[in-house]
Amino acid sequence: MTDKLWGPKELAEYLGVPVHTLYQWRTKRYGPPGRKVGRHVRYRQSEVDAWLDRQKVA
Template identity: 55%
Template sequence: MIRNLWGPQQVADYLGVPVGTVYQWRSRGGGPPGRRVGKHVRYKPDDVESWFESLDEGVI
């Protein structure tokens, strides 16, 4: 069972970055993987955490 999905604001809060940064990452093809649900983008918390753990230190 998956946990509740996150929107861009929850991703930004988790990572400690402005929500605009999450939108920029998505528009440039970077950042954690998200999926469209209708007109909204949603993120699986496990995917966000895995993406973060895969980064080299100081990359964000």
């Protein structure tokens, strides 16, 4: 099974947050783990879902 890779735009749409928020999270080391592919940031769907599962509502 191949894990889908998302760019920031696709991930922002999936999470319902602005793309700018993803970049802020990256600088603060928060949010789903991303990887550099060349000069682009990509997110693995399975890691995003695992990150979401770890989030708790306060």
